[in-house]
Amino acid sequence: MVVRLQPLIPGVFRGEEEVDEYFSLLKSAGVRQVIVEVLRCRRGDLKMLSKLIESPIYEEEKFWIPYSPRKPEIDVIKPNREWIYKKFDVLKNVAVRQGIGFATCKEGLFDLHTIPNCCGIHYLENYKLRPTLYEFWKYGKLNFREVLNFLEDEKYIYGEKLDKYPRSIRKGLKVHEKILLEVLLESKILSKIAPVFSQ
Structure with missing residues (x-):
């Protein structure tokens, strides 16, 4: 539980x-x-x-x-x-x-x-997971492609992997991915959302 x-x-x-x-x-x-x-x-x-x-x-x-x-x-x-x-x-x-x-x-x-x-x-x-800021912190990388290399063998869905899901599911996941990428590129915002990135 x-x-x-x-x-x-x-x-x-x-x-x-x-x-x-x-x-x-x-x-x-x-x-x-x-x-x-x-x-x-x-x-x-x-x-x-x-x-x-x-x-x-x-x-x-x-x-x-x-x-x-x-x-x-x-x-x-x-x-x-x-x-x-x-x-x-x-x-x-x-x-x-x-x-x-x-x-x-x-x-x-x-x-x-x-x-x-x-x-x-x-x-x-x-189960399946979507990449979050946690994975970027866990692997110590801010580059999206580098982190995705670590996630290849795991249960993560992102990018083209989302295409096989119904639109109702895919749409929200794509929005999440877009926001994730934006936040990763804005270090000022990133450090406020996840202070561990500024330590």
Whole structure:
């Protein structure tokens, strides 16, 4: 079983003991992997959240950053990178202690992953994958063709391999591939989406 902890809401886990208790419950329920994605919300939602969760962070301007690195003017925010990394590092360490796989979603913190892919698809027998930023980080390459050489024998579909799929599936995968290539070419955006590329 794979569990998504989404959204991870600042102030919900007060300390490592609460995280440990939560992961212990997951382990006893048979969970093999946890996928974590942080809260993203509109700035106007902070007031409501501060009433539900007693934490000063909902009042701190610097705690929140724009969600989109391409369009920072859009009113969607998330906690700052420092908080996300610290909190996710705690979650990962507890997951490791409990024997549960750990991955993040849409955070670009691949160095915290303890399993081969973020979605848990590796627990299935027959599956296909699309290349993501994770593969480029994993193989230490930013060149699309170089990474594809590593993916030839694996279960990845991209480029011409997509042509055999129905249009309804193929279209979304081609859009994903186009955006992936654009992001790889924009180092400023890439480092904001996946900070591991700037380390």
